[in-house]
Amino acid sequence: MRNLFLFLREHYFYFLFLLLETFSLVLLVNYNEFQGSALYAVSNSVSGSVNSMFSNITEYFSLRKKNSVLIEEMAKLHSRIPEAFYTTDFNIFYKKDTLVKLEYKYISAKVISNSTNKRNNFLMINKGYLHGIQNHMGVIIGNKIVGQVISVSSHFSWIMSMLNKDSKISGKFRKNNQLVNIEWNGGNYRTGQVKDIPKHFVIMKGDTIITSGNSDIFRRGCSSGPSPDSQSRRTRTSITGRYFFQLISTVSAMWRLSST
Amino acid sequence: MTSRTVFLNIVRFFFLILLQVLILNHINLGGYINPYFYVYFILLMPFSIPGWMLLIVSFFLGWGIDIFTNTIGLNAAACVLMAFFRPFVISAISSGPNRSSAIPLPYGTRD
Numbered sequence: 001m002r003n004l005f006l007f008l009r010e011h012y013f014y015f016l017f018l019l020l021e022t023f024s025l026v027l028l029v030n031y032n033e034f035q036g037s038a039l040y041a042v043s044n045s046v047s048g049s050v051n052s053m054f055s056n057i058t059e060y061f062s063l064r065k066k067n068s069v070l071i072e073e074m075a076k077l078h079s080r081i082p083e084a085f086y087t088t089d090f091n092i093f094y095k096k097d098t099l100v101k102l103e104y105k106y107i108s109a110k111v112i113s114n115s116t117n118k119r120n121n122f123l124m125i126n127k128g129y130l131h132g133i134q135n136h137m138g139v140i141i142g143n144k145i146v147g148q149v150i151s152v153s154s155h156f157s158w159i160m161s162m163l164n165k166d167s168k169i170s171g172k173f174r175k176n177n178q179l180v181n182i183e184w185n186g187g188n189y190r191t192g193q194v195k196d197i198p199k200h201f202v203i204m205k206g207d208t209i210i211t212s213g214n215s216d217i218f219r220r221g222c223s224s225g226p227s228p229d230s231q232s233r234r235t236r237t238s239i240t241g242r243y244f245f246q247l248i249s250t251v252s253a254m255w256r257l258s259s260t
Numbered sequence: 261m262t263s264r265t266v267f268l269n270i271v272r273f274f275f276l277i278l279l280q281v282l283i284l285n286h287i288n289l290g291g292y293i294n295p296y297f298y299v300y301f302i303l304l305m306p307f308s309i310p311g312w313m314l315l316i317v318s319f320f321l322g323w324g325i326d327i328f329t330n331t332i333g334l335n336a337a338a339c340v341l342m343a344f345f346r347p348f349v350i351s352a353i354s355s356g357p358n359r360s361s362a363i364p365l366p367y368g369t370r371d
Contacts, residue, residue: 007312009366010366011366012311012312012364013344013347013364016311016312016315016316017315017343017344020316020319021337021340021341021344022314023319024319024322024323024333024336024337025333026333026335027332027333028332028333028334028337030333031332031333032331032333032334035334085281217303244337
């Protein structure tokens with residue numbers, strides 16, 4: 001300690017000079033903007049180069065964590081690009097059927113999945129309960145039957161198409177209102193079966209079968225496809241005819257509103 | 261140092277500051293040449309002044325100029341630097357016996 005003081009005493013001139021000079025330089029840099037910013041720029045460049053050199057080495061140690069953060073952020077951003085969003089519309093059309101004092105609302109949807117080669121075929125449409133689709137709504141295309149809604153989620157719905165062994169649609173002959181059942185036995189996906197035609201009935205080529213309106217699902221008058229042809233099998237109690245299916249892409253779901 | 265030289269130096273100190281600030285700062289030769297006359301005071305200070313007094317007095321000289329020109333620390337730093345070099349400059353330009361006596365000696369020693 002004493003040696004320190006002796007050293008200081010011996011070289012006091014230099015130390016005092018250093019003290020006064022740094023003091024005046026501190027005043028200079030603090031209270032003059034030009035000198036202050038010049039010093040700031042110089043010190044920034046020095047510290048920046050040293051820090052960048054150091055971080056070049058140390059950033060290798062945090063690469064694993066950085067990768068996981070980046071992957072997460074990429075997933076988040078991918079779900080925000082416009083292609084990640086699903087656009088639909090909310091069009092609901094109402095039709096007043098004043099003759100029978102009924103109202104139907106129609107919701108248009110697009111078929112996004114279909115199958116025709118299984119025993120039980122289902123369709124999927126791109127509207128759900130957020131768009132107003134409810135269970136047991138009838139699905140038509142234009143004037144023709146497609147099937148019935150069997151389950152609904154927020155944005156999609158399943159439809160039991162006519163090509164399904166559980167599908168039974170009540171129809172009638174237009175010419176004399178004879179009630180029949182429309183089903184599908186499997187096999188040819190282009191044709192279905194019209195069952196429970198009484199034996200005395202005379203089927204001719206060109207007869208049209210329409211929905212009878214007896215069930216709540218389809219309104220009266222939906223066509224079930226082009227006419228059954230005369231190829232019919234006569235059993236003891238019923239005649240089974242054939243009718244033809246068509247390609248479907250855009251359908252409408254219909255729902256009979258309660259007549260109050 | 262006699263009191264006469266002390267008094268003379270004090271007077272010279274204030275006179276040079278005022279001369280610089282009031283008159284010489286407004287002289288612009290050629291648009292950007294500004295005479296700085298007060299620096300001469302550092303050289304005019306007595307020969308036998310102790311080193312610490314040299315430094316401190318020149319610091320205040322520069323600071324006094326700074327007050328008037330609103331550039332704090334600019335002239336003070338310059339004057340302190342000049343006062344630091346004064347002993348070496350004097351020893352460089354003087355001959356023989358004066359050379360070594362100009363360098364400041366450790367504190368408290370008298371020659």
